[in-house]
Amino acid sequence: MRPGNSAVCPPFWNSFHMAQRKSKAAKQAKESRMFSSASTTWFIVLLYMFYNPSRAQNNIFGKNKYTEYQIGNMSLIITVPHGGSLQPSSIPSRDSGCWDKATSECYYTHSCPPGTAKDSTKCSVSTVKDLYTLETAQALAKEISLLSGGYTPHVIINHLSRSKLDVNREKDEAAFGNSEAEQAFDEFMEFINMAKSQIQKGLLIDIHGQAHPEQWIELGYLLSKANLDSGAFTASGTSIFSMSKELYNIPFETLLRGEKSLGKYIQDQNPKYVCVPSPTNLGPNGGNYFSGGYIVKTHGSKVSGSVDAVQIELPRWIRESSERPSFCVALAKAISHFYELSFN
Numbered sequence: 001m002r003p004g005n006s007a008v009c010p011p012f013w014n015s016f017h018m019a020q021r022k023s024k025a026a027k028q029a030k031e032s033r034m035f036s037s038a039s040t041t042w043f044i045v046l047l048y049m050f051y052n053p054s055r056a057q058n059n060i061f062g063k064n065k066y067t068e069y070q071i072g073n074m075s076l077i078i079t080v081p082h083g084g085s086l087q088p089s090s091i092p093s094r095d096s097g098c099w100d101k102a103t104s105e106c107y108y109t110h111s112c113p114p115g116t117a118k119d120s121t122k123c124s125v126s127t128v129k130d131l132y133t134l135e136t137a138q139a140l141a142k143e144i145s146l147l148s149g150g151y152t153p154h155v156i157i158n159h160l161s162r163s164k165l166d167v168n169r170e171k172d173e174a175a176f177g178n179s180e181a182e183q184a185f186d187e188f189m190e191f192i193n194m195a196k197s198q199i200q201k202g203l204l205i206d207i208h209g210q211a212h213p214e215q216w217i218e219l220g221y222l223l224s225k226a227n228l229d230s231g232a233f234t235a236s237g238t239s240i241f242s243m244s245k246e247l248y249n250i251p252f253e254t255l256l257r258g259e260k261s262l263g264k265y266i267q268d269q270n271p272k273y274v275c276v277p278s279p280t281n282l283g284p285n286g287g288n289y290f291s292g293g294y295i296v297k298t299h300g301s302k303v304s305g306s307v308d309a310v311q312i313e314l315p316r317w318i319r320e321s322s323e324r325p326s327f328c329v330a331l332a333k334a335i336s337h338f339y340e341l342s343f344n
Helices: 011-019 024-036 042-049 133-148 171-175 179-196 225-230 241-246 252-257 262-269 294-299 324-343
Strands: 059-061 067-070 076-080 098-100 105-107 116-118 154-158 202-210 217-220 307-315
Touching (some): 067 179, 076 133, 133 154, 154 179, 171 179, 179 202, 179 294, 202 294, 202 324, 241 252, 241 307, 241 324, 262 324, 294 307
Parallel strands (some): 076 202
Antiparallel strands (some): 067 154, 098 116
């Protein structure tokens, strides 16, 4: 199966080519908006100058190679925010934020403003690396390419240690006001925007690792565990709102945790890959669960757009080298089943 042969590949893998038919005027308008944005740095402008979406497998690096964009040619984006290991001395390590008693707010900066003080309880930050998530993302991309006959997902990586930058947080908490870290944050987010600009609709998979004792796979759609356990939620409050509107004839419960859910498709590959939410675990039932962070909230379809997003939190046993290859085969198949729903 050749990458250019759209007749033999599922619609999901071919949606990139639909995006190529966007009008020239729309593309020029978007480029104008990108280049005129006051927040866009000169370096990101240079990235766009060398950006060629027609050539999959090209890599673009941010300044100092802190961030990386592996250009794809399909409607799937994979992000790896917490798998980096670079610890440049020029970027101070992130610590707790500064608590302001008067306003009950945290200020994330290395030097606390007057009237505030470091508070590791109220303003704590996470600096732990999600081990093997980079390796998992790369293995997943490879399996998807094999499954699709040569199409490749867009892969966006933060190579900085989480102690230096956390791109799954608001910018202030992510970079603590350090200009070097802030530029890497901007590059990471702009890489996602570059990938999204090439597709009309698609899916973003945000890869994470967790150490919860349940050892299950947590699929985050921006619904709290209380919402999942109680059933008090609507499609409009999730990161797959666009998909729910596209598939209006399928009950949202079915897409979220029923017979046509990502959790169901993963468990169908192997029942040991227990997922929440899924038909067997509608919610965490009071257990541990991550609902999704900044990337899914910002780049999913809750607020706008037609790119849906899911945060996938993996237990360590799945990320380890002994299980990783088998799981990535299973996840690639599950993703294709889940998102082909929108193209059939």
